Amino acid sequence: MNLNMPFMVITVGDTMSTKGEAVVSIRGLTMSYGANQVLRGINLDIFQGEIIGYIGPNGAGKSTTVKIILGLVDGFKGQVKVQGEDIAGGGIEYKRKIGYVPETAEIYDTLTAHEYLTFIGEMYGMDFRLVDRKAHKLMALFDIADVYHARIASYSKGMKQKLLIISSLLHNPDILFFDEPLSGLDANSVMVFKEIMTDLAAHGKTIFYSSHIMDVVEKISSRIILINNGQIVADGSFDQLSQKCREGSLEEIFNQLTGFNRHKEIADEFIAVLDEA
Numbered sequence: 001m002n003l004n005m006p007f008m009v010i011t012v013g014d015t016m017s018t019k020g021e022a023v024v025s026i027r028g029l030t031m032s033y034g035a036n037q038v039l040r041g042i043n044l045d046i047f048q049g050e051i052i053g054y055i056g057p058n059g060a061g062k063s064t065t066v067k068i069i070l071g072l073v074d075g076f077k078g079q080v081k082v083q084g085e086d087i088a089g090g091g092i093e094y095k096r097k098i099g100y101v102p103e104t105a106e107i108y109d110t111l112t113a114h115e116y117l118t119f120i121g122e123m124y125g126m127d128f129r130l131v132d133r134k135a136h137k138l139m140a141l142f143d144i145a146d147v148y149h150a151r152i153a154s155y156s157k158g159m160k161q162k163l164l165i166i167s168s169l170l171h172n173p174d175i176l177f178f179d180e181p182l183s184g185l186d187a188n189s190v191m192v193f194k195e196i197m198t199d200l201a202a203h204g205k206t207i208f209y210s211s212h213i214m215d216v217v218e219k220i221s222s223r224i225i226l227i228n229n230g231q232i233v234a235d236g237s238f239d240q241l242s243q244k245c246r247e248g249s250l251e252e253i254f255n256q257l258t259g260f261n262r263h264k265e266i267a268d269e270f271i272a273v274l275d276e277a
């Protein structure tokens with residue numbers, strides 16, 4: 001592992017001229033919570049059909065970036081455009097084209113999935129019967145159709161996660177933001193969801209996928225963006241990043257670019273503290 005260049009910026013993506021207009025365009029994005037400057041000048045263009053693996057250490061600002069794009073967080077500086085529309089303009093129409101699986105979600109869990117999903121669908125202007133039929137079919141494909149009329153409070157963690165995924169996709173959005181979408185899913189469901197992501201991109205959808213599961217990000221992403229200390233420190237396909245960093249896995253690239261190699265030392269110290277009398 002080469003730790004001599006922990007904070008270099010690696011950008012190896014194509015230029016805009018080869019890909020048309022950006023679906024999401026971010027310029028000079030900064031964001032602070034009080035004295036804590038979380039984002040320090042993010043510049044980013046995301047293009048149709050890309051699966052962006054958006055990675056970085058805990059607290060790096062991944063969820064904050066997504067929430068700003070979705071219009072859920074105010075107080076940022078810089079410019080964010082979604083399909084050419086500046087989100088600071090106050091319009092909400094662009095949100096119809098977006099689906100979102102948040103890292104942690106508040107679901108109305110006294111509702112049944114039937115009630116919840118038809119409510120969400122109708123909020124997007126869908127016909128009740130259409131959303132009901134689609135919701136039931138999608139629940140069946142995730143093997144949870146039998147609880148369609150059961151209260152969400154009775155669901156396991158993975159069942160709730162499947163429900164969140166379905167609710168993000170019901171209205172067939174063009175741009176998907178998935179924040180740790182695999183959380184709680186069993187191995188079979190992970191395989192299904194990975195295929196769904198690939199198919200969505202092949203159908204021209206754009207996916208912004210934030211996760212700490214490096215081997216999935218490595219395999220699924222057409223482009224990987226790593227942020228550290230509020231800045232983009234790497235941007236390119238896995239093959240491009242691995243050639244530049246001379247590392248074999250995304251986990252090792254992550255270690256190198258975040259300047260981290262103390263895992264063994266920290267684990268040893270952790271055990272030593274547990275052993276203290």
Ligand SMILES: Nc1ncnc2c1ncn2[C@@H]1O[C@H](COP(=O)(O)OP(=O)(O)OP(=O)(O)O)[C@@H](O)[C@H]1O
Nearest residue numbers: 033036038056057058059060061062063064065103
């Ligand atoms: N509502 C908030 N108020 C104050 N600080 C916040 C708030 N939300 C996030 N932060 C801070 O912003 C920083 C970035 O948080 P964010 O959730 O964007 O990180 P992340 O990269 O998604 O992390 P993780 O990988 O742990 O999910 C952290 O220091 C966090 O404490």
